[in-house]
Amino acid sequence: MPMRIDIHVHTRRYSPCSTIDPEALIGTAIQAGLNGVVITEHEYQWSDPELDALREASGMPGFLLLAGFEYRTVRGDVLVYGLDASACEEFGPGMTPREATALAAARGGVCIAAHPTREGMDFDMAIGECPLAAIEVCSTNLRTWERRSAANLATALHLPAIAASDAHALTDLGRYATEFETFIDSMAGLHNALRNGKFQLPEFVVAEMEIS
Numbered sequence: 001m002p003m004r005i006d007i008h009v010h011t012r013r014y015s016p017c018s019t020i021d022p023e024a025l026i027g028t029a030i031q032a033g034l035n036g037v038v039i040t041e042h043e044y045q046w047s048d049p050e051l052d053a054l055r056e057a058s059g060m061p062g063f064l065l066l067a068g069f070e071y072r073t074v075r076g077d078v079l080v081y082g083l084d085a086s087a088c089e090e091f092g093p094g095m096t097p098r099e100a101t102a103l104a105a106a107r108g109g110v111c112i113a114a115h116p117t118r119e120g121m122d123f124d125m126a127i128g129e130c131p132l133a134a135i136e137v138c139s140t141n142l143r144t145w146e147r148r149s150a151a152n153l154a155t156a157l158h159l160p161a162i163a164a165s166d167a168h169a170l171t172d173l174g175r176y177a178t179e180f181e182t183f184i185d186s187m188a189g190l191h192n193a194l195r196n197g198k199f200q201l202p203e204f205v206v207a208e209m210e211i212s
């Protein structure tokens with residue numbers, strides 16, 4: 001059984017644009033059929049003690065709850081995974097996509113282009129020169145035609161596609177997700193799977209993208 005993980009989620013603790021109460025996150029994720037959640041706040045990465053405390057408070061110490069972060073470059077947003085929480089502070093404002101992804105790579109992280117074709121937040125052609133592990137092609141923040149052009153972009157760049165909720169409200173959690181072929185129980189495991197392309201879009205996402 002593949003693991004279904006939502007790897008792009010915001011909570012109100014560190015993302016003022018989100019209404020998600022972190023305390024409700026894990027219970028809702030389980031109800032939504034998720035096997036794991038990665039919190040990706042804007043410009044902030046939850047520390048391991050914070051993640052531990054939330055798991056404990058939720059009464060689910062074994063649930064896969066990880067953290068990366070989302071960085072706003074001067075041209076589009078990137079999701080960063082696999083860094084120490086403190087390394088997030090090195091990502092000051094004003095970096096280009098190439099600078100941000102290069103810094104993440106230098107620190108041992110992997111990057112995904114978030115909603116790369118979202119109107120007003122799209123990347124330019126320089127995205128093709130960035131070290132990226134994947135392209136987000138489906139989320140609650142991508143409209144039908146933006147999903148289609150994101151999928152075309154992934155194909156053109158020979159990069160795998162991921163889907164994630166980009167949830168800012170609990171009802172969006174798990175609305176989209178990615179399936180990982182290998183058992184993942186840590187950021188190291190997720191990082192490895194992302195780097196090696198060991199994931200796929202769930203069938204319901206593929207079906208939804210085909211009919212829309």
Ligand SMILES: [Zn+2]
Binds near residue numbers: 015017042168
């Ligand atoms: Zn946001």
Ligand SMILES: [Zn+2]
Binds near residue numbers: 008070166
């Ligand atoms: Zn986001």
